[in-house]
Amino acid sequence: MDKAELKRGEWELITGCALFHGIDESVVAGVLETAGCRLVSLCKGAVVFDAYDYRNCLGLVLSGSVNVTKPSSSRYTMATLGRGSLFGSANLYDDDTAAVTVLTASSNCRIVFFPRELLETIMLETQQVALNYIRFLTGRVRFLNDKIEGLVSVNAEAALKQYLIQNTVTCGEKRIVRLHGSISALAETLNIGRASLYRAFEALRQSGSIKKNGKEIEIITPGGLSDFD
Template sequence: MEHYFSVLSHCSLFHGIGQEDLNEMMGCLGAKITSVSKGEPVFLEGDPAQMVGVVLSGGVQVVQDDYYGNRSVLSILQPGDSFGEAFSCAGLDHMPVSVFAVKESEVLLLNCRRILTLCSHTCHFHSLLIQNLLQGLAQKNLAFTQKVRYMSQKTTKDKLLTYLLDQAKQQGSAEFVIPCDRQTLADYLGVERTAMSAELSKLKKAGQLDTKGSWFHLNPVERHI
C-alpha cells in the first residue's frame, strides 16, 4: 500500500494520516484494490451501497440513467478522489448511480461501515477518518453546487465557457487539459454533444480559444463572458 501513499495523501479521507498507519488501516477497513478496464463498471446502479472507492490511477465518472436510458454525468473523478460515501452514510441499501472507468484505472475499495464503526482494536486513526469523511461530504456538496451553477447558465455557450474558465482558474493557466472527453463533458454540462461541438467551432473560428481533444487554450479576450 506504500506504493500508493502519494496518491492517498491527496485524498481528503486520509488527510493527516501517516504512512506508518497505512497498512494497519487498510486491514482494519477491509480494503482491496481492483483494476478496471476503460468503459467497465466499478459499481452499477442497484449494487449494495456499502463501499467507498478511491481512485488510485486512471479516472472514473459517476453517472445516472433515467427511465429512457438518457445518461447524466454527475461527477468526473481523478486519482485521489473518493466516491460512494454519501450513499453509504445515508443508509441506502442500493446504489442509485453507476461508476464507470473512463480509462484503465485502479480503485481502492473500503467498507464504509468499518469506517463509521470503531473496531475492537480501538485504532487511533478511526476518529480522524470519521472527521475526514464528514469534511469530504461537505466538499462534495460544494462540487454539486458548482455543477448546478454550470447547468443554470442559459445557453450551451455560457455553460461551456463557465466550465472552461473555472478549469483555467483551478489549473492556474489559460492552457489546460480537462479531465474528460467531449462526450463526457457534454453529459456533465447537460447539453447535446453536437450543439457543444458547434459552439466550440464558433469560438475557435472567432479566435476566442484553441482546442484539440481535451486540450484547451483560452485567449485573453475571453476572460469575461
C-alpha cells in the same frame, strides 16, 4: 489488502487523499491491512458496481479514470473521476439497491475500496479521520449547491425572459413592460425564488437587454424581441 500490492506513487496518493490527510502513516497502513479493505483492477468499460458489489463503500481511484452517468442515460457524462478522486459517499449509508449514478471505467483503472464498517471503526478510533470525512462531505455539499444555483439561475432568467416577451407593449419607439405587483408576487407567478428573480433581472441588465426603472422595464436589446428571445 497488502501494502505490497501498491504500485509506485499509490501509497503517497492514499496517505495524501482527503480522508487520510494529516493521519499518521502507521494508522493508514493498518487500515489497508484490514480484511475488508480491497484493491481491485477494472478494465475499460467495466461498470464499477456491476463488477464488484461495493455499494456501501468509499472508493479511491489510484489510477485511470471513471465516468459518472445517470442510470437513464449513458450518453451524458456528469463527471469524470481521475486519480486521487474519492467516490461512493452518496451510497455509503443508503441501503437502497437502486443506483443513484452509474460509474464506468473510461480506462483501465485501479481502485481501493473502504467498506462502511471499516470506516466507522477507524473514525471511532481516530477522530481526525472523522473530521476529514466531514470536511470532504462539506466540500461536496458546497459543490452541489453551486451546481444547483447555476441551474436555478439559468431557469430563472429563462422564465423572466419569457414573461417579458409575453407582456411587452409598444410605447412610442420603446418596448415597455410594466409590473403591476410586487417582486414577490412576480416571483410567485414565475414559480421561482425572489432572490433568483433579482439575480435574473441583474443578469439581463448587465447584458444590456433591459433597463429597469422602478416597475417599468424597457427592452433595449437591438433587433427587438426576436434577439431578446
